Amino acid sequence: xxxxxxxxxxxxxxxxxxxxxxxxxxxxxxxxxxxxxxxxxxxxxxxxxxxxxxxxxxxxxxxxxxxxxxxxxxxxxxxxxxxxxxxxxxxxxxxxxxxxxxxxxxxxxxxxxxxxxxxxxxxxxxxxxxxxxxxxxxxxxxxxxxxxxxxxxxxxxxxxxxxxxxxxxxxxxxxxxxxxxxxxxxxxxxxxxxxxxxxxxxxxxxxxxxxxxxxxxxxxxxxxxxxxxxxxxxxxxxxxxxxxxxxxxxxxxxxxxxxxxxxxxxxxxxxxxxxxxxxxxxxxxxxxxxxxxxxxxxxxxxxxxxxxxxxxxxxxxxxxxxxxxxxxxxxxxxxxxxxxxxxxxxxxxxxxxx
Amino acid sequence: xxxxxxxxxxxxxxxxxxxxxxxxxxxxxxxxxxxxxxxxxxxxxxxxxxxxxxxxxxxxxxxxxxxxxxxxxxxxxxxxxxxxxxxxxxxxxxxxxxxxxxxxxxxxxxxxxxxxxxxxxxxxxxxxxxxxxxxxxxxxxxxxxxxxxxxxxxxxxxxxxxxxxxxxxxxxxxxxxxxxxxxxxxxxxxxxxxxxxxxxxxxxxxxxxxxxxxxxxxxxxxxxxxxxxxxxxxxxxxxxxxxxxxxxxxxxxxxxxxxxxxxxxxxxxxxxxxxxxxxxxxxxxxxxxxxxxxxxxx
Numbered sequence: 001x002x003x004x005x006x007x008x009x010x011x012x013x014x015x016x017x018x019x020x021x022x023x024x025x026x027x028x029x030x031x032x033x034x035x036x037x038x039x040x041x042x043x044x045x046x047x048x049x050x051x052x053x054x055x056x057x058x059x060x061x062x063x064x065x066x067x068x069x070x071x072x073x074x075x076x077x078x079x080x081x082x083x084x085x086x087x088x089x090x091x092x093x094x095x096x097x098x099x100x101x102x103x104x105x106x107x108x109x110x111x112x113x114x115x116x117x118x119x120x121x122x123x124x125x126x127x128x129x130x131x132x133x134x135x136x137x138x139x140x141x142x143x144x145x146x147x148x149x150x151x152x153x154x155x156x157x158x159x160x161x162x163x164x165x166x167x168x169x170x171x172x173x174x175x176x177x178x179x180x181x182x183x184x185x186x187x188x189x190x191x192x193x194x195x196x197x198x199x200x201x202x203x204x205x206x207x208x209x210x211x212x213x214x215x216x217x218x219x220x221x222x223x224x225x226x227x228x229x230x231x232x233x234x235x236x237x238x239x240x241x242x243x244x245x246x247x248x249x250x251x252x253x254x255x256x257x258x259x260x261x262x263x264x265x266x267x268x269x270x271x272x273x274x275x276x277x278x279x280x281x282x283x284x285x286x287x288x289x290x291x292x293x294x295x296x297x298x299x300x301x302x303x304x305x306x307x308x309x310x311x312x313x314x315x316x317x318x319x320x321x322x323x324x325x326x327x328x329x330x331x332x333x334x335x336x337x338x339x340x341x342x343x344x345x346x347x348x349x350x351x352x353x354x
Numbered sequence: 355x356x357x358x359x360x361x362x363x364x365x366x367x368x369x370x371x372x373x374x375x376x377x378x379x380x381x382x383x384x385x386x387x388x389x390x391x392x393x394x395x396x397x398x399x400x401x402x403x404x405x406x407x408x409x410x411x412x413x414x415x416x417x418x419x420x421x422x423x424x425x426x427x428x429x430x431x432x433x434x435x436x437x438x439x440x441x442x443x444x445x446x447x448x449x450x451x452x453x454x455x456x457x458x459x460x461x462x463x464x465x466x467x468x469x470x471x472x473x474x475x476x477x478x479x480x481x482x483x484x485x486x487x488x489x490x491x492x493x494x495x496x497x498x499x500x501x502x503x504x505x506x507x508x509x510x511x512x513x514x515x516x517x518x519x520x521x522x523x524x525x526x527x528x529x530x531x532x533x534x535x536x537x538x539x540x541x542x543x544x545x546x547x548x549x550x551x552x553x554x555x556x557x558x559x560x561x562x563x564x565x566x567x568x569x570x571x572x573x574x575x576x577x578x579x580x581x582x583x584x585x586x587x588x589x590x591x592x593x594x595x596x597x598x599x600x601x602x603x604x605x606x607x608x609x610x611x612x613x614x615x616x617x618x619x620x621x622x623x624x625x626x627x628x629x630x631x632x633x634x635x636x637x638x639x640x641x642x643x644x645x646x647x648x649x650x651x652x
Binding site for chain 1: 403404405425428429431433435437438439440441442453456457458498
């Protein structure tokens, strides 16, 4: 059991951090060039140059392209109309048709942005060229160019963002599952009955049950942070002691939840099922994979109850932003309140009589 | 100061597990609860060991009330549940140490009490409890229940699933513990073990049928029991049940126990009846009643 407890989460961290990527790459791109002009070829070469697009094929008709889209072979169809270059020069405007496979809505949105960027770049360049041809008194058009600066994660490396989050997930799931299975296991084996007739105090028993998992949670955090630093080179700007201090309190919350589940279940299956139910909700509503800000207001309010949300928030703030205690004091105190309340309920709901 | 139980009742979701049970166990007595599975024996144990609250009635163990003084009871009783419930992945010695520590004592302090029993499992003290044989598990569980020198010992079906030799040894150990002044309440579904107790309570469907010394229970039994044997056993049972004056017929070891309604029953008549029904190798003789016979009759 012990190797499983340690090895599996680490494998998960290594695999998930590499795989759970929000970057859209290798977009299967196809085009229909009805114009065959200098301008159309230049536009297509822009796409070829981009590392995000794989040019799969060029089609001669829209019908054929649609067929391939239907078969799932391509994601994007760019159709360049007849007289594309002529219209550009003569009328200063023309139309392009872009079809995107939007089965995955989020990916389609990102693809759209990529395509628009390339077309806008092409557009600006062709405009300047055209002006140079046609007008003697050429005046440089005024363009507003924005150069974004991404704070706390300069290169927008998604791993920097994901690794701390996945680490939270691992620490949480492992301690929640192990602690929720724990007392119920003793119920199943019958040892609880033997323990209950002894003069042992409730709190002694519960501390004895939970302390090993508390230590285990901190050990997993340590191993996880080491991997984050050495393998993924995630910056740790803040005080690492603060992360540990927060985690040690946070673990009490999770262990308390596990204990309550354990107290109210009769079998390990039951405990497992309830633990799963809560962890799925907690994880999906934690801001780990989808930003909380883009959830509907009622869902945002629900996330206020979610301890994982605070942990994800804090670990990212401390690691990437170098937050100090005063920056995280609010979520910190919320977690302290949770810890006291949940463990209170846990001790109270554990009965030595059945 | 042993155990006093007065009108205890307990229901689980409207199903009455035990119904107005009263009995008394004297200090230093070896008292047996005898009854089939589902008679309510475990429920009585759980109430007396403060694991369960009764719906009605009152009980006291070693002078302490089971509801008010439950903490004192937990310090002064040893309980061995029917199901083996020690930590399977701890070794024999670790289990014993663990329970000694919980009771705030050490193995050395009460070693004289468990010595006889512990010596038998000591060669395996490094073995995990889960890897012990059934008989040795029972001995270890008994050691753990005795480690804090309890005044009262509760043993819920201690010999279920244990081989006959270990069962015999186990009862000898109980006798020796009794000599050391312990009050022992033991339950068992085996009628032959009943005769080893000082007094027994026959219990069925949550009610006590009879409480007395095993010898008295047998002595009070006034019917004559016949051992009957023939070649075709199954047919024999059916035919005996069809005999006009039969009172009860049940299998008992290699014989069939037969009881007749009439006082002036003649074995020859029965013999003739069986012969008419094509039975061979017929054997009929009077036998001494056992607790089982009494129980079957109640």
